[in-house]
Amino acid sequence: MDNVTVESAIQFAVDQEIQAADLYASLLEKSKDPKAQEIFAELRDMEIVHKENLESFDNNDFKKRHSDQPLLNLKLTDYLVEVKPGENLSFQQTLILAAQREQKTYALYAELADKFQFDEILLKLFTLLAREELLHKDQIESLYDDTVLSQN
Amino acid sequence: MAFNLKGILAPFTALKQLGKPPHTVEYPMVKKPTAERYRGFHYNELEECIGCGTCGTICQNGAIDMISLDGIEGKTGDSGLRPRVDNGRCCWCGLCVDVCPTGSLSLTQDYLYVTDDADSFLWIPGVDNPKGGEIKSFYPETNAESLLDYARIPMPELEGMERVKSFAEVVLGYTQDEAQAEAERCISCGLCVEACPEHMHIPEYINAISRGEADMAVKIIYDNNPLGELCGKVCTRRCEDVCSIAVRGEPIAIRWLKRYATEQAANIDIIREMVDPQILPPNGHKVGIIGAGPSGLTAGYYLALKGYDVTIYEAKEHGGGMTMYGIPKYRLPMESLQKQIGYMESIGVKIRFNTKIGVDISFEELQKEHGALFIGIGFEVPYTIGIEGEHFEGSIQAVNFLRDVNAEKPVEIGKNVVVIGGGNVAIDGARIARRFGSDVTILYRRRVEDMPADWEEIEGAEEEGVHILTQAIPLGILADDTGKVTSIKYGMAEMVDDGKGGRPRPRLIEGDEHIMPVDNIIGAIGQEADYSFIPDAIKEQIEFSRGRMVTGDLKETKLPWLFAGGDIANNTADAISAIADGYKAVKGIEKLFAQKGQE
Numbered sequence: 001m002d003n004v005t006v007e008s009a010i011q012f013a014v015d016q017e018i019q020a021a022d023l024y025a026s027l028l029e030k031s032k033d034p035k036a037q038e039i040f041a042e043l044r045d046m047e048i049v050h051k052e053n054l055e056s057f058d059n060n061d062f063k064k065r066h067s068d069q070p071l072l073n074l075k076l077t078d079y080l081v082e083v084k085p086g087e088n089l090s091f092q093q094t095l096i097l098a099a100q101r102e103q104k105t106y107a108l109y110a111e112l113a114d115k116f117q118f119d120e121i122l123l124k125l126f127t128l129l130a131r132e133e134l135l136h137k138d139q140i141e142s143l144y145d146d147t148v149l150s151q152n
Numbered sequence: 153m154a155f156n157l158k159g160i161l162a163p164f165t166a167l168k169q170l171g172k173p174p175h176t177v178e179y180p181m182v183k184k185p186t187a188e189r190y191r192g193f194h195y196n197e198l199e200e201c202i203g204c205g206t207c208g209t210i211c212q213n214g215a216i217d218m219i220s221l222d223g224i225e226g227k228t229g230d231s232g233l234r235p236r237v238d239n240g241r242c243c244w245c246g247l248c249v250d251v252c253p254t255g256s257l258s259l260t261q262d263y264l265y266v267t268d269d270a271d272s273f274l275w276i277p278g279v280d281n282p283k284g285g286e287i288k289s290f291y292p293e294t295n296a297e298s299l300l301d302y303a304r305i306p307m308p309e310l311e312g313m314e315r316v317k318s319f320a321e322v323v324l325g326y327t328q329d330e331a332q333a334e335a336e337r338c339i340s341c342g343l344c345v346e347a348c349p350e351h352m353h354i355p356e357y358i359n360a361i362s363r364g365e366a367d368m369a370v371k372i373i374y375d376n377n378p379l380g381e382l383c384g385k386v387c388t389r390r391c392e393d394v395c396s397i398a399v400r401g402e403p404i405a406i407r408w409l410k411r412y413a414t415e416q417a418a419n420i421d422i423i424r425e426m427v428d429p430q431i432l433p434p435n436g437h438k439v440g441i442i443g444a445g446p447s448g449l450t451a452g453y454y455l456a457l458k459g460y461d462v463t464i465y466e467a468k469e470h471g472g473g474m475t476m477y478g479i480p481k482y483r484l485p486m487e488s489l490q491k492q493i494g495y496m497e498s499i500g501v502k503i504r505f506n507t508k509i510g511v512d513i514s515f516e517e518l519q520k521e522h523g524a525l526f527i528g529i530g531f532e533v534p535y536t537i538g539i540e541g542e543h544f545e546g547s548i549q550a551v552n553f554l555r556d557v558n559a560e561k562p563v564e565i566g567k568n569v570v571v572i573g574g575g576n577v578a579i580d581g582a583r584i585a586r587r588f589g590s591d592v593t594i595l596y597r598r599r600v601e602d603m604p605a606d607w608e609e610i611e612g613a614e615e616e617g618v619h620i621l622t623q624a625i626p627l628g629i630l631a632d633d634t635g636k637v638t639s640i641k642y643g644m645a646e647m648v649d650d651g652k653g654g655r656p657r658p659r660l661i662e663g664d665e666h667i668m669p670v671d672n673i674i675g676a677i678g679q680e681a682d683y684s685f686i687p688d689a690i691k692e693q694i695e696f697s698r699g700r701m702v703t704g705d706l707k708e709t710k711l712p713w714l715f716a717g718g719d720i721a722n723n724t725a726d727a728i729s730a731i732a733d734g735y736k737a738v739k740g741i742e743k744l745f746a747q748k749g750q751e
Contacts, residue, residue, distance in 0.1 A: 033683070034683055034696040034699065035696065035698065035699030037696075038696055038697070038698070038699075070651055072650065072657060074658070074659050074660075075660045079539055079625070079628070079643075081539060081540055090680075091680060092535050092536065092538065096538060142650065145657055147678075147698060148535050148678060149597065149677055149678070150678055151573050151575030151604055151676065151678040152572060152573045152574060152575075152596065152677040
């Protein structure tokens, strides 16, 4: 990614969202657990919304996109055992998989932001994208905290 | 003519008054001060009042009625009504004030009321005199001045360290005298009825107990709850949370009173005698119920009473669901549950034990055989802790541990045990491990006040020597070369605001990690349902939300012949809510067959 422009960076992010949506759609097909199916469908739809948001991105979005929304960062993904995509995942595994995926995407954008520190616009863009992934991870971790960990 | 000295001095006596200041009563500009405990017009602290209506009930003149007011909505524990006083009937005896359980009602120094409507004597305390609180004169300042008894009759129970020596029931139960004394504290306001998911007839059966009529109390209890003894022992008792007496004192021991009454029915024959069930002749309709937990048993019982041919299919050896296999016997003895289920069987409920749907009989077969199906399978599949090392020998799940102990299967549990979780299952697991002689620590991610477990269970665990370590997050399980658990790694948490007004969430503090040597780790973070027995084609037609079946008011699913209740269809996941679901489903199933009959 040496000849990166804002447009190509956004297209890269869009591709990430498409891959994620496709992954959740395929896992939804394979799942037999209604609780997991529901989450897969929600995650797929969420990624599609993210993709659409990115496609309509313009420079003004730097200011208005979630910049003031506080991050929770419960760090659940730091210590939960990694879940790999597979057939018939449970509700719990589905949430862990999704949170870990958001964490990985966050790490990718954070790395890119670090790499493009010399370019103010790209730095801002990747920092913003990284932050958005953390917000998505927050949403999934909060859901995990409310459901799987409701008794803990 | 006699000498009249008084007549001579009288003018001078009058002149004496000339030097004194005038003594004019400036009424009505300045009102005459009242006595300290004067009983003038009523005043009501509208925010403190819970609309229990006790003031109106005790009024000997029928001077108080309860009315709706703009801006005051009813909610659990508050009827939303407020008293209105007819001053034309009031005799200012003050009984209404003496029995007000919240202390919101008082009498004031105010005695002046002017209106051009000669027929208007109706007065809404607190509304018609919003500043009456500044001139309160007659009100019980302490509980001792009230006519109510705010102290609960203590429930006798085994002492903490005595309990852990056996699985004997911890609670010993009220004697008749104790039960009557406790029942007499009740003011029959009925706020508890709304709070109870099953809307049991609580004031009625408590009144029966206070009269010494336990048999009548049992009959009343069975009117809409066939598992009254179960609830008398382990109910989550939301009724007590809203008891009006609890505003200034200890709530009526509703659960323990129910326990007292139902325990008087010592066997199936006595239950039948007390309840005197009216069983309608067979109506030819067959209903299948999957799961003999509280919801399925309740649905089965009331359907059988109404003449339905009911069969409950239970995968396990005994009925009761999680109440049989998940609640320790020191809280709910097996004999108690079996007696209640035996009574249901005696009135015609058929239960096929050891019958697993999808294995012993297919779902499609059940559908074909019955005009309606009810599913009440509960949440029996535990979530894993989800950390490294959970597969090691010695790391177990609380629901499996409880099930094996209750089924009297041999269990191996080491000296040092850690339980992960803060719900009732975790507490039960911890207290059982104590009974096996283990030193037990509960690791809980949040604070004690966040624990979903019943506070009495938490206290009981601590009394029995269970140590609770809060804001501790399990991070990994360590084992020796043979794969046997040796210790648990955990990290401390800080509580962070979720930004949405919800309960704070725990976040791991980097670097604050610890190792605790243990022999066993018992996971108890929560459970979910296993729907694998339902064919995919059927599942696709049912609406689910967060793993629960979405049902209507009468527990109907999107499929007209399929009903669901208990943990899989409500968010409260307790026995009384399951019982309420079963009861509602009976109405739904009746409606279904009535509609079929019209087709």
